[in-house]
Amino acid sequence: MTVSVSSPAERRRNKIRARILSAAERVFAREGAEGLSIRRLAENIDYSPAAIYKYFNSKDELVDELKETFFELILENVNRIADTSTPFAERARDCVATYVQIAADKPHHYAAAFTGESVTQAPVDGEPGFAQSKKGQAFMVLSGMIAEGVEIGAFRPDVDPALAAKSIWASMHGLAMMIVHIPTFPAFKIEQETMSRDDFIQFHADQMIRGLEVHHG
Amino acid sequence: MTVSVSSPAERRRNKIRARILSAAERVFAREGAEGLSIRRLAENIDYSPAAIYKYFNSKDELVDELKETFFELILENVNRIADTSTPFAERARDCVATYVQIAADKPHHYAAAFTGESVTQAPVDGEPGFAQSKKGQAFMVLSGMIAEGVEIGAFRPDVDPALAAKSIWASMHGLAMMIVHIPTFPAFKIEQETMSRDDFIQFHADQMIRGLEVHHG
DNA sequence: ATATTTTGGTGAACACTGTTTACTTTCTGA
DNA sequence: TCAGAAAGTAAACAGTGTTCACCAAAATAT
Numbered sequence: 001m002t003v004s005v006s007s008p009a010e011r012r013r014n015k016i017r018a019r020i021l022s023a024a025e026r027v028f029a030r031e032g033a034e035g036l037s038i039r040r041l042a043e044n045i046d047y048s049p050a051a052i053y054k055y056f057n058s059k060d061e062l063v064d065e066l067k068e069t070f071f072e073l074i075l076e077n078v079n080r081i082a083d084t085s086t087p088f089a090e091r092a093r094d095c096v097a098t099y100v101q102i103a104a105d106k107p108h109h110y111a112a113a114f115t116g117e118s119v120t121q122a123p124v125d126g127e128p129g130f131a132q133s134k135k136g137q138a139f140m141v142l143s144g145m146i147a148e149g150v151e152i153g154a155f156r157p158d159v160d161p162a163l164a165a166k167s168i169w170a171s172m173h174g175l176a177m178m179i180v181h182i183p184t185f186p187a188f189k190i191e192q193e194t195m196s197r198d199d200f201i202q203f204h205a206d207q208m209i210r211g212l213e214v215h216h217g
Numbered sequence: 218m219t220v221s222v223s224s225p226a227e228r229r230r231n232k233i234r235a236r237i238l239s240a241a242e243r244v245f246a247r248e249g250a251e252g253l254s255i256r257r258l259a260e261n262i263d264y265s266p267a268a269i270y271k272y273f274n275s276k277d278e279l280v281d282e283l284k285e286t287f288f289e290l291i292l293e294n295v296n297r298i299a300d301t302s303t304p305f306a307e308r309a310r311d312c313v314a315t316y317v318q319i320a321a322d323k324p325h326h327y328a329a330a331f332t333g334e335s336v337t338q339a340p341v342d343g344e345p346g347f348a349q350s351k352k353g354q355a356f357m358v359l360s361g362m363i364a365e366g367v368e369i370g371a372f373r374p375d376v377d378p379a380l381a382a383k384s385i386w387a388s389m390h391g392l393a394m395m396i397v398h399i400p401t402f403p404a405f406k407i408e409q410e411t412m413s414r415d416d417f418i419q420f421h422a423d424q425m426i427r428g429l430e431v432h433h434g
Numbered sequence: 435a436t437a438t439t440t441t442g443g444t445g446a447a448c449a450c451t452g453t454t455t456a457c458t459t460t461c462t463g464a
Numbered sequence: 465t466c467a468g469a470a471a472g473t474a475a476a477c478a479g480t481g482t483t484c485a486c487c488a489a490a491a492t493a494t
Contacts, residue, residue: 009441009491016442038481048444050483055442059481114398115332130405163412166403167392167421174391175384181331186383188347195380204384207428226462226470233471255452265473267454276452 017055019045025066032108033063033116063112070109071134074102075141082141088154089209092145096172096205097198099138103176104197111180114173139169146212155212164212171208175201234272236262242283249325250280250333280329287326288351291319292358299358305371306426309362313389313422314415316355320393321414328397331390359386363429372429381429388425392418 006014023044028036038059042049056062081094103110113135130136143165149155155164178185179197187194195203223231240261245253255276259266273279298311320327330352347353360382366372372381395402396414404411412420 007491013442037479039479047442049481050445051443053482111332114394115328136405163403163417163420164424166417167424170391170395170421171388171425172391173395174387174389174393176391177331177394178387178390186380188353200380200383203380204387207381207384208388208424210428211424224462230470254450256450266452267474268472270453271471 013055020052020055021062021065024062028063028066028108029106030108033112036063060116063116067109067113067116068134070106071113071138074099075134075138077102078138078141082145088149088152092149092209093202093205095142095145096168096208097201099172100176100179100201100204101198104179107180107183110176114177139165142169149212153214156214159212168208168212171204175204230272237269237272238279238282241279245280245283245325246323247325250329253280277333280333284326284330284333285351287323288330288355291316292351292355294319295355295358299362305366305369309366309426310419310422312359312362313385313425314418316389317393317396317418317421318415321396324397324400327393331394356382356386366429370431373431376429385425385429388421392421 020041024036024041027040027044036059038052039049042052052062056065077098078095081091081098084091086094131140143161146155146159146165146168147161150157150159150161182188186197186200237258241253241258244257244261253276255269256266259269269279273282294315295312298308298315301308303311348357360378363372363376363382363385364378367374367376367378399405403414403417
């Protein structure tokens, strides 16, 4: 084993890999996976199309890496909020809100992160480490927060945190997907008089959390 | 104008159109839009690829028709349930459950119905009749049911039906998408001990509705 | 310093895709 | 019967992801 953790050749290679990813990121953010063609990408970075295959085994692997770093971004933000000491209810809402907002900011990333997940295709034995994936980690943070809510006494004592987390995650996901696919959501363009997107996100988060709260009528 | 509402030529044409759609439906259900190629489709029905363009202007238009009839299926079922006289709470849950279940049955249809909706692309002026589309009608049914819930007194009097409907629709949509993209949802394959899918759908529906109910503590 | 192997890069091809064009055949309406 | 429309087709265009044989340069080993 060499003593230097990264040889010059290795660093040079990583640099080019990063340049490819960076160029890919730019066009992917605007046009999604369909719009990102190997040939166009190669032209952008002034290489031959085949060269890219020296750095990535396939286009799918390349965009997988884009998706993973995207969820890393979500995870970082959500985690940062989850660790603050603001009141529990606010904190929970803020987590949901930033999750959805980041999704709305990079719609192609978010949609692809789930869509590409192989519709209907059987999981490849145990799923390649959902718990390890950034997506899985983001879910764990959410799940942990809900457990905290139960401990604190903010939520009904009979809620199963793992179960409730899945339900809330689904609801969050739904709102994110709606915004991603219907750019004007929650408006339908017919109606002019509607709540702003940010307000609606808050409203939705409240609605979700209300389902877990103890009924203090 | 001819006296016969459909000439023999016209009927023949519709028959072939239907055969194309039927063949397309079969492969689309299994492999989605990507797997459905004009050439394969043409081979299935024993025509030349170009022939299909005498019946449809583009592949997109063809699959749009598949998606629309799919949402027609959802609309019919949800409508049928909404019109029964079973207790309100059950009825509401059943609507959600069947919506999600039909989505789970034809994952490619459901995913495509939203995914193809043009991510991030500006709506083509007023959206081509969302209220007229089967999707829009399905939303109206939901919205109506919630309004009914408010009148009945089952829901808090301060809920805006249109707003709540959007929130619930988003939550429904999220669960449907989760199931579509993660075939084992709500399990993550790591954990063996989990609630069954149907039970989870019920749980999720309860959770959503609880957010609207009056707090009878 | 020389020989050898690995790496980075390429042009050309393969097997696909949706779509269009020019052309022929078939059917239909007057 | 005959003009014109409709139905159907082969071939090509312009893309796509990917692979293969090949070459040069750099890293490694002798």
